Amino acid sequence: xxxxxxxxxxxxxxxxxxxxxxxxQFTVPKLRLGIIDSGTAWLGLQELTVVVTGRxxxxxxxxxxxxxxxxAAQLIDPPTRGTLTDGRxxxxxxxxxxxYEESAEGVESGRTRxxxxxAVFRRLKDNPG
Amino acid sequence: xxxxxxxxxxxxGVEYRDVESVAFERVAAKEVIxxxxxxxxxxxxxxxxxxxxxxxGQRLEAGVxxxxxxxxxxxLRVVTGLNAGVQGRRAFTATCVVRSVRVEVSGAGxxxxxxxxxxxxxSADGSxxxxxxxxx
Numbered sequence: 439x440x441x442x443x444x445x446x447x448x449x450x451x452x453x454x455x456x457x458x459x460x461x462x463q464f465t466v467p468k469l470r471l472g473i474i475d476s477g478t479a480w481l482g483l484q485e486l487t488v489v490v491t492g493r494x495x496x497x498x499x500x501x502x503x504x505x506x507x508x509x510a511a512q513l514i515d516p517p518t519r520g521t522l523t524d525g526r527x528x529x530x531x532x533x534x535x536x537x538y539e540e541s542a543e544g545v546e547s548g549r550t551r552x553x554x555x556x557a558v559f560r561r562l563k564d565n566p567g
Numbered sequence: 568x569x570x571x572x573x574x575x576x577x578x579x580g581v582e583y584r585d586v587e588s589v590a591f592e593r594v595a596a597k598e599v600i601x602x603x604x605x606x607x608x609x610x611x612x613x614x615x616x617x618x619x620x621x622x623x624g625q626r627l628e629a630g631v632x633x634x635x636x637x638x639x640x641x642x643l644r645v646v647t648g649l650n651a652g653v654q655g656r657r658a659f660t661a662t663c664v665v666r667s668v669r670v671e672v673s674g675a676g677x678x679x680x681x682x683x684x685x686x687x688x689x690s691a692d693g694s695x696x697x698x699x700x701x702x703x
Binding site for chain 1: 597599601602603604610611613614615616617693694
């Protein structure tokens with residue numbers, strides 16, 4: 439079972455894992471806010487972040503590019519909200535696709551062409567799109 | 568792949584006599600193994616870097632004062648022996664870099680001396696198999 443974003447199977451070509459976090463209060467030292475105090479200021483709960491780590495796999499270079507392009511097509515400005523599913527029954531509503539980054543190792547060529555990636559989704563408080 | 572008692576072995580244009588064996592070994596240099604959230608077992612594996620290592624075993628009947636040195640590159644050509652099989656004699660060629668040259672002496676007598684050359688085969692473009700096989 440593979441995850442989807444806005445109903446599109448972006449990561450199903452290879453294994454991938456979902457992780458959540460960090461959760462909880464977003465805090466900063468008060469000093470950073472110009473307050474002469476050693477304490478910590480809390481600014482509210484952090485936005486929900488879901489990170490997908492995995493590997494895109496394709497039988498050829500062109501097929502791998504097609505999968506990368508499909509992901510890049512979902513990175514739009516401004517980001518728009520959509521539903522992210524992990525393929526195992528968990529659904530994250532109102533998520534924005536923020537970033538996709540490939541491993542510094544680049545494309546690996548063996549029996550297949552593959553590349554490891556990290557994709558970040560976040561439930562933005564302010565909806566730009 | 569193992570070639571026993573090849574009829575001819577040349578490396579960098581130099582002929583090596585009394586070669587007993589030439590072993591071509593294919594070894595994974597980097598593997599990609601991935602798991603997903605489904606369970607404990609790997610769901611994807613690929614070998615994305617590999618080496619073709621070649622070992623030449625040569626019987627020495629006399630002392631040798633010179634020979635290939637690590638880092639030297641040359642074309643290796645191995646021709647199988649006359650009794651290699653029904654398919655006839657085959658020639659294997661590969662551009663190689665010398666990794667090590669070792670001499671082993673066991674027991675007394677020069678017939679116990681062996682030289683082992685370890686080579687790594689080089690591909691022209693990274694995707695072409697570095698070892699070519701033709702009819703000799």
